[in-house]
Amino acid sequence: MKKVIKRGFATLGIALMLGMQLSTAVFAEGLETNATLRGVPLVFEGNCSYQTQIENIGWQDWKSKMSISGTSEKGLRLEGIRIKISDIENLGVSYQTHVQNLGWQDWVDNGEMSGTEGDGLRLEGVRIKLDGSEAWKYDIYYQVHVENVGWMDWVKNGELAGTEGKSYRLEGIKIVVLPKGSVPPVNTGSVKNVILMISDGCGSNELLATNYYTTGEAEAQVYEQFPVELHMSTYSHNEIGMGDDLASVYDPKTIWNNFETLKNLPTDSAAAATAMSTGTKTYNAALGKDENGLDLVNICEDFEAQNKATGVITSVEFSHATPAGFVAHNASRQKYSEIANEMIRDSQTDVIMGAGNPMYDNNGEIRTEIEDKNYNYVGGKETWESLVAGQLGNDADNDGIIENWNLIQTKDAFESLTTGETPERVIGVPEVYETLQYNREGDVKADPYVVSPNENVPTLDVMTKGALNVLDNQENGFFLMVEGGAIDWAGHGNAGGRLVEEEVDFNNSVNAVCEWVEKNSSWSETMVIVTGDHETGYLTGTAGVYDEVINNGKGNMPTMAWNSGDHTNQLIPLFAKGPGSELLLYAANGSDPVKGSYIDNTEIVLAIRNLLK
Known part of the structure; x- marks a missing residue:
């Protein structure tokens, strides 16, 4: 499959540089070559x-x-x-x-x-x-x-x-x-745990650039060896009230005719998270609501209905679009305080972790003056003070007893959570405001790690280990969403160095998950999905040409061109391993001449729901 993708990049790059449209023969070659995926026939195309x-x-x-x-x-x-x-x-x-x-x-x-x-x-x-x-x-x-x-x-x-x-x-x-010859479906009820890992804003080139910088090799991540490897479409229904949603729908027959097409009306993270968590497309900015503003059932609620634990963690504010899209229901992602209060006061979630600490700035330094707006990401001053006092919670497991949140903030507290006994519910808000690292001071365009990182915050993999140590107390199993949220911020800022930093942090968290599966669970009871929610920045190797970033060797930034400061509708990578992961293959009835087989983001939750009892 890799050879097909690279040949597609090269063919497409030549065509675009010459101002040509792709020929029918190129499409036919791509479709025919992608007839199988790692030896497994593709899904029935009717x-x-x-x-x-x-x-x-x-x-x-x-x-x-x-x-x-x-x-x-x-x-x-x-x-x-x-x-x-x-x-x-x-x-x-x-x-x-x-x-x-x-x-x-x-x-x-x-x-x-x-x-x-x-x-x-x-x-x-x-x-x-x-x-x-x-x-x-x-x-x-x-x-x-x-x-x-x-x-x-x-x-x-x-x-x-x-x-x-x-x-x-x-x-x-x-x-x-x-x-004929496909792997049969896995029986319903065969999965115990599902871990969905979202590299927000990451497309194929973002992953490739990180691999080149860190190893000098194209395929360096453990998840790139997962048995299921596909791509995924991410389009939304755009802003509410727009008359024509079809302008953003991914159409492989027309998408490659013009380099600018992938910029048309891309999804935002709220609509993408809602699609992945509920199986329903919605308008940009909506969280857990359909196009008509009605609440949708998300995958966390599905797991909670079966007495399973749930958690969401991120490297940005926990009330930001992606984690919120798996827990909350709100017409606008911008209503952070409302969203945070629903997550904290109303949901049955067992673990919430992410930035937004009102007491600290983006450098992890304690504020000398705290304004009301600084409490926005955590639900307001009253909610925050109740969390600090350990006096806020709800009946999360329907046993008639209030389960209060246990708030952790310090780096040491996050590290301590990775081993030993844990509280029943944990909300972790590191000592930093908007992001763990991305928004710290210094030259945002510098090479990776030139600007010293915040030292008082945990890494995403430490947060992941702590969340797993809490959630695995539930013998019925759990669902966990892990987001590398600031990869998207780096794409918006066209900041290649910080993109690599954030993607490395995310990749380390995937490694932590795989180690946990092999040590504390098994690949026969835990499914892991690694993907993004959309691409950000339209990253290529050559300006105006859809090609790959260019390898300049380990420790050197690859040659890369940013073609946008916004999201795009290009297909993004998806990898999966564990019981029922082949269901994603069955759903992959899309075929793209450059990327190969793909599913839609609404079909992730369809596969997961088919594995629940």
Whole structure:
């Protein structure tokens, strides 16, 4: 895959320098070369969709890609089902259902109803198979949720899912079509922990530049060897009220015709975090809300509903867009005090860590005068003083007892948290204002580490180790989001040296996570996803040309050109390892001539939710 990407960069660079459009042949070569990913066939490139009739509710919306149709744990029976295949000629789907008191129904196909509608008779079993001359190329997998049993194992190609003659009703179903030879889906409930690591603002060139500076090699990170390696689209629905959202949608057929296109109406971090945490696109600035301003359920709330622990940590303010997007619900990311109070006072989150300390400035020096605005990132003066006093919390685990936050601030306290016994809930606010390091004084354009770092704050990997030590007290498992937030700030500032500093800090935190998995958990129960939320700065090797940054050897800054001070809509890297990580492969039905296979940012949470009970 790496060779394909590099050839794509070179071809595209030549085309843009000559003012040419990419030819059809170049697109065809890229698509054909990317037919497999590390030996695993790509996802079925058609669309398999399905809908169910639920008792007393009626027909549900059409679902696809292993989304649940029906319900689970709600005691509502399925009464009918429709399934259809599109986008691939000579391929269809046939299915039959076992109906209460009636037995097996005749086979039907391509969108016809099987079962009943309005007769009050439950579905008890289902068989599904592909037909047509192209059926030999694919497997259709399906999994059902059975009354009092839960999710059963995945079956395929006409096998029975559910029961026959045992009077158990079906309550939900998931379906996916995969190319022959693909890894089968992992059973629901197979994941214990999920750790999502977001390098805010990091695209392919930001990662490459850091690797070149630190090692002189293109692939230097442990996560670059993860078994799943893809790219991800990040576009949003732009600012609320805009009439045409399509201007920002990533379209590989047109995106490479003009170097400027990737600058069109990019996402912001709030919309990107909301997409990743809820599975729903929204407008820029929205946190946990859809385009109509309605609250969305985020992945932390999904984990909390299953009595799992949750946490968010970042190298910037904890009420900033990315961590807030996994916890809070607010129409505007700018309402920091409101957001902080929801995170602290209302959420069930167990660990929150990030900057925003009102008592210190960006150099980690204590303030001589504190204004009301300095408390903004932590929810106001009253909230902060209550945290300091250890008198603020809520009933986070629904046991009828208030669980107060334990506030830590000093570097020593963060380091102490990495080992030994821990409090039940921890909020960590280091002794610095906006960022751990990026906003410190000195030449922001200097090479890495020329400007002495703040010495009184923890590194992101120390914060990560401490968060893991708290969260793993929950035997049911946990979800943790770790953000390298100031990589984005470096992109906005076109500050290559501080970009490298921030990306190194993030990479160290990934290493800490992988070490924790191998020492305290296992890759069979913990899934780790490493990605970004968007690219910032439009970093390339040559101004006005989409090519790679140029390696000048270890310890030397690579040759690099910033083409923007804002976000872009280019595809960004994604890496994954652990149980169910192949679900991201199944979702990767996008194919780009330069980047290869890609998913959309809304599909991360879809994969994770398919692994929960």
